[in-house]
Amino acid sequence: MAFHPIVPGLTVSIDVAGQDLPEYNGDDAQDPSSKTVTKYIEALSGAEFAISYRLDTNVFAFASHAMSISVYCDGDPAGRTLVPPNVTISGTRNSIRHHIQESINGDLIRRPMMFSDLTTSEAEVNKDLFSKLKTVGTIVVKWHTGKIVPFTRTSAPSPFLGAKLANGKVPEKNLKGQAITHQTAYGQEFRQGRVSNFTIRCTGEPFAIFEFRYRSHAALQSMGILPRSPSPIPLEDRNIEDLNQEEMRELLRRQQRQRESSGVAIKREIKRERSEFEDDDDDDDDGDDVEIVDRPEKKPRLDVNDPGTEVVDLCGDD
Template sequence: TNAMNSVITSNPLFAPHLLGTPRPSPSRSEGFGNDRMSSRKRKASEDDLDDRMSASPTNSPAVTGRQLFPASRSTKRSRTIVAAGRPLDLPRLLETLSPDEMRNLLQNICDQNPAIAHEVVTKAPRPSIESTLSVLQKYETTFKESFPFGNRPSSDYTYNRVRQPMLQLIEALKDFTPHFLPPNEPQPTLSLQYLDAVTQIIHRLPTWDTFQHNHAKFEAYDELAQAWALAIRESAKRGGGFHLQYAGWDQKLLKHNEDSGGRLQDAVNELRANVTYLNGPAAGGTTPSNYDERAAIRQQILSGTYGPDVSVGVGRCSNRSRVAAANGIMAIISDVPHVSVDIVVDGRPLPEYLDEDDDDSISPTSTIKYVECVSGSHFQIRSDLTGMELKHLKRGHAVTIDLYLDGKKVGGSVKQFPLRHHAVSTRSGVRYKEDGVWKERKFMFSDLVTSEDGASSRPTPKLKGLGTITVKLRYAVVTGSTPAHLRRAPGVNVSQETIHEKDLKGQAISHQAKLGEARIIRAHSSINTRDLGDPFAVFNFRYRSRRDLQALCLIPRSPSPAPLEERPEESLTREELLELLRRQKTRQEEQVVIKQELKRERIEDGDSDDELIVISSRPPTRKLKISADASTGIETIDLTDS
């Protein structure tokens, strides 16, 4: 180290790495400080090669006067790095956030700063139908993935597993719907497209075994019905709403109403009331044009109602243009569309039929429907007051529901407001108290016992309600309550005794209601009420057998099966082939007997009289004498006993 330092000190003009091994270096003729250096480039020659090379470390005369100075202060200094923590800048921070974290952050900021929330709402891009449906699709996917394996998709257990994601899906759908309705959405076509898509989502929701679990689905249908009605009213203002037909929206709405069990009927009624080609009023009270008439005729042809009301047939059904069809599951009254009642058998509502020829069935506060009954089947009476919460009643008010079977009151219930989750009432039997124990006997259908012996002893007015289930609803005020141990609830017997045929007066009634076996139930307290007037809604269900409904022409008659002789042999079962063989054998035997009966034997004697003897399988009672007049050719048959 000392030697190296001495070399560097004695030779300050040379770098240390050049002092170890001598090597040639170019010689320079002029110093670095010569200001008169020629600007012309010197021509290189081969002779100058040896002159330009010299051996190190000989001092070069060109650098004898050169001095080394420290580096200039203008030279760029190296940056000193100091390790210290600091937060991320906003752009880098936002890059690390997931969409959910970004939404939560923005939501929290908007909640704390309403001005920022307003700014976000006004400046955010307008949601499209595609983006909205993609969000709803995610909710629906989550809902479907929540279903357990190995269980019935409509069971109570499955409902409890999927209840939360299902409610989230319905809630999101309800929140998005107002955005696509007028006046917020100026284009009715977009409103209809959105409603068509979200209605399909509600259709895909399962119908649960327990009726109360369907409340959220039915409520979504009700809100969609109002949304459809609003979009239809806006569409009807433009060109009479003809694009509703030619774009197929009218048929789509009718199909949606059918799939929903008639819960979109309000929207269908709005369509009929606002659109001219569906027999609605013409705009401004003017007469429809020929174009409108053609559209109306086309619509009638598609619906099967075009042409005069002419029918062909015999009897009562011949006076009808068509057989009445089921018009929904629940009975609904026009003045109270938010209240519905139905008859349930085996967990399913019975189809209802309307008699168009019955004038009593048309009333703003009552309805009469026909349902099919089967002997021995139990039934329930279910009423739904969903929708009355904000429209009619206030807190402290109530609605009483009275039930009648064959004209006899069999119980009822009271619905206090607010209803919350108790808008649906289902009664399956008569509840009564016997020896301090509460019991119930279930409702059931049974055959009506009739008699033709003797005279009628029963007054006809008592049979007025026979074969009818009646539900009456009244407004009331709650006055108190009675504990279960203080209640008096005697049993009710609804079964009819033997009824004379004359008392029925030809009515198509073959069934009656009765009560099943008693079973013990828990005690029930009662609510005391004071009625506020007459019933505001009366539902009548006339239960009849299938044969009776066919006799009333409310359902089509069963087609007669084709005779066995006309059916292909390969389509016949073994029993049918044996029956066909038996029939053929019987016909052959009958033909033999007929031939024997037609055989005649003519016997002639000395007189001109002819005697005709009929030979048959049984002995003849007497002989017939036939005589002929030769002049006239007339034959005379003697029928006297002689």
Template sequence: MVALDGLPGVDVSIVAVNQPLTEYEDRDDEDNDSDRTITRYIEAVTGQIFAVRITVQQGFRSGGDGLAFYIHVDGSKLLDCPLVRNEDCRTSAYTNTSLGCRSASDTVQQYRFTILETASDRAVDKSQAEKAKDFGTIVVKVMQVQVSGIVKVPTDLSQNAQRPGVVSEKLVKGQSVSHSVDFSPAMKVCSRVVHKVSPVQGLPNPYTTVVFRYRSLETLKSMLIIPRTPSPPPLEERDYESVNRDEFLELQRQLKELKEKAAANVNIKQEIKRERTDDNPRPRKVARPNRASTVLEFDDDNSVRESSTATFAPRSEVVDLTDD
């Protein structure tokens, strides 16, 4: 829900299944919000019906007779214009919801998210090029207005309910646009009174603009609007109590694979050692015996035999000291 700083007590949100969609800010975009423009990102789900909900708190008073909310999608012309008069919220909060494009006071085509179709070989269409910068947006222009009467025959706005169709990839390059808005078949709804309004002179027109940029979840993550889902830790680092049956079987498979690799490595090392031994014709070295030493010798069958060597007494020199 976007709260309008310039209009305290006024909120605008996009809702689906009667619940407001989560809004995200692009904190790296310095132009995300300006004095009179507020930009938020929302997730678009293909085929999802949505609406624009306006909520005004009790006691709010505009600079005129009320507030008019002009709604456009994907650079379209006007699709709907809900009105909230000062008297509507005199005793309680007031909510007005735009369900879609109005073709009559009691007939509406609901807003719906759909995939934006693009083609690399499609020529750039001039009418599409003029709207390209607004693809993937829902724009709500808030105006302070004077009310001057009731419109007996409301304007049929259904001719403005046109989706972009297939567009050239060149038009949306660098915009990360994933979806567009199309409209459901016309349906009957409760009739509403349509008033004739005009902007209050001397005030900014529009007074505030709210821009909702809708993208797929994957696109929002790629833009880092929504943090990427962290990769789960390896199975071997997980707490065993949190491992399900399939993951446990995967652990068993990985363990078996590791054992097979280890066994294969041992066999390879033994084979290499055997080849080196067979290729080396030199006899095995035998320790040279020392005096009174024990020698370990290898037999032909590779068994070890212990043998002792005799002690060799050194031959001493005799000196004759007797007189002749």
């Protein structure tokens, strides 16, 4: 719940299925003296939401005043709730769950409010969207005091505008890095209740304003508002006693793939080394380097009958 710093006893929240959504502070510093409280919330695509408020009448200074609560979704009016003086029970949870529109015959047409995700496109910049995008992704609740006066219709009821972006698409170039992920859409209409016979004429400026900026979980993380999810610890680094059956099977599959890939690598290495060895043997016989060795000369044979041959008799005389 968002507490107002200068209006004690007033809290406002956005709830889904009866539960207050957690609220987060952004980087933009809040002025403690400001009438506006700004909070970030996580948008859940397709979920219906409501604006809830509580008053502690023991400290709330405006409990005895007639009040008007005006709701704006994405900058467009979504309805007004009238609170007569001294009717709110202290601490009671009160909720505004529907976009409320008056019909010409006095019936109240109600439509559930819901978060609807936006999709980006590669289309060219649409200049008409820049002004619309300034308020997309916001829920603003303004509180006024006023005076109770009889209701008198002076003009036809305002037409229903519907979602800010009819087709839910926005060119990526229009966003310029803005983390806008959702808009407010409306559910099936139904008629319930009649226009009150009184209204509250607001006096002066609102005494309190609550602005809720809704974004996807991933967008809040990218903006640093939510912490990023920690990287999971690899199975190999975890205690084997902490693994469940499926994680054990996955670890075994990884180990098996690792062994198989290691075996293939070893076979390739052996094949490569064998190929290199055979190439070396071929290089020894390729005949590129030939060593020529001189044959030793034959000694000439002696011919004793040759006149020029000297014969030495080694036999002694008997």
